Amino acid sequence: MTTPMVKAEGVHKSFGAAHILKGIDLEVAPREVFCLIGPSGSGKSTFLRCINHLEKINAGRLSVDGELVGYRQKGDKLYELKDSEVALQRRDIGMVFQRFNLFPHMTAIENVMEAPIQVKGETKAVARARAEKLLDRVGLSDKAGNYPTQLSGGQQQRVAIARALAMEPKLMLFDEPTSALDPELVGDVLDVMRGLAEDGMTMIVVTHEMGFAREVGDALVFMDDGVVVESGHPRDVLTDPQHDRTKSFLSKVL
């Protein structure tokens, strides 16, 4: 049996008194495109942010590629990782945000080069060569010198994907990558993601694009109110949901 890329066992997360994740169990296999759907406020983003330790979980276990996220286990004791050790873990996990979060003071190519230079200590030349290749891959080689404000939303999001890929991650997290985009720009971003999936990247995608989930997804989970309500193959869940909550949600979004 191969190690799952992501394994969550009884993951709980609260913000103060607000209990957001109420015991999430799931497994993501390597090279799998794993889609996460659910109503607003159900905790999808929160769960995604737990995977790269932007949020600390309160209970349960969460591991990426067999390694606990944010902790080290010795015997039966857990030790919190230092800031630098957490940073080391995050290198291998790329993340793409709903609002792009490109660095506005850097050009597109500088955005892509930044992390390899700062984190991996790559030389500028090596980082630039890879960045050029990645920008070409997302169809933006002619926009390398543009600042983010000089790019459309769809172009910004594709630069953001290239930026995450520059670290050569083994897992990519997408948090509603197309919901801040005008409808005609969504396609370009989805195409890039489709290409990534074909190349065998492991991806967890929070999305409202049911078409994408059905077409590209290998697994799909419906979350509501901090728990996994239903999971299975996207085709099955989307066409023949078993739970009432899934049914009522899908009837609203499809």
Place this chain on the structure above:
Amino acid sequence: MTDKFDRTPAGSPAGPVSVSKGATPAPENIKAIPVRHVGRWISGVVVIGLLVALGYAFSQGNIQWHAVGDKLFDKNVVAGAGRTLLISVLAMVLGVILGVVLAVMRLSKNPVTSWVAWLYIWFFRGTPVYVQLLLWFNLALIFPVLNIPFIYKDEMTDVMTPFMCALLGLALNEAAYMAEICRAGIQSVDEGQTEASHALGMTQGKTMRRVVLPQALRVIIPPTGNEFINMLKTSSLVYAVTYNELLRSTSQIGSTSYAVMEMLFVASIWYIVMTSVFSVGQYYLERRFARGSLRSLPLTPWQRVKVNLAAFGNRPSGGVSA
């Protein structure tokens, strides 16, 4: 001024062209009497009158104008202006560095560092800089000897030269103000930036240096420019610690040559020249750090002149891209 409005409409061909007889004649331009801005004229006359009166008063005052001209480039005056500039720049640089450190400490999750920074800011903002300067100046009264075990030992009066008093007094006070400016700047940067940086595997320190601070600068620089211009003027207070800056060097000439007022004019001219020069510098600095926040930067005054000149040669030109 011309009051004729009979130019041919723009775009109409110059030479005689065959125009069909039935074409509508060019519309007659409106002939109207423009609104009279009486208020502007009155206010202009009043201001000119006041200026003339002021000029007359000064010309009648007991002022030796030639002394102002003579002493403007006196070598002691120039040296004083140089020291004013030196102490202001050094104090500012030190103040900014310490201010950034304090701001980061203040925002740190570590309660001890945050509290230390708070205490520092509380003290240095809460007391007048003049008092702080005198405190440094008189430090020898309570610590005659500066003794850092195994590292350094000297008479306090040897360490606390007028220059050191002036520098420490101005810089440490400035740091408190800069800390608050930097804190506001850092907090103005969107949280998504920090998250994106962390998600890429950048550490807290790298995130601060490479992502947050460069963006905070856009917010930090304008008030910092004001702080520096203030510093140029506040530095006149180091008179009190006998540092020979502009005001002190001019006043010394003034009291020995009985040209007190004249020498104050000399000092004023130097101060106003220095602050004006730095205001221009600030404009260009702010422009540079607006990169990435605007789609295209507005033209500088100089570029506008060039564009206007080029327009005479009919060469079109647009904005400069950021």
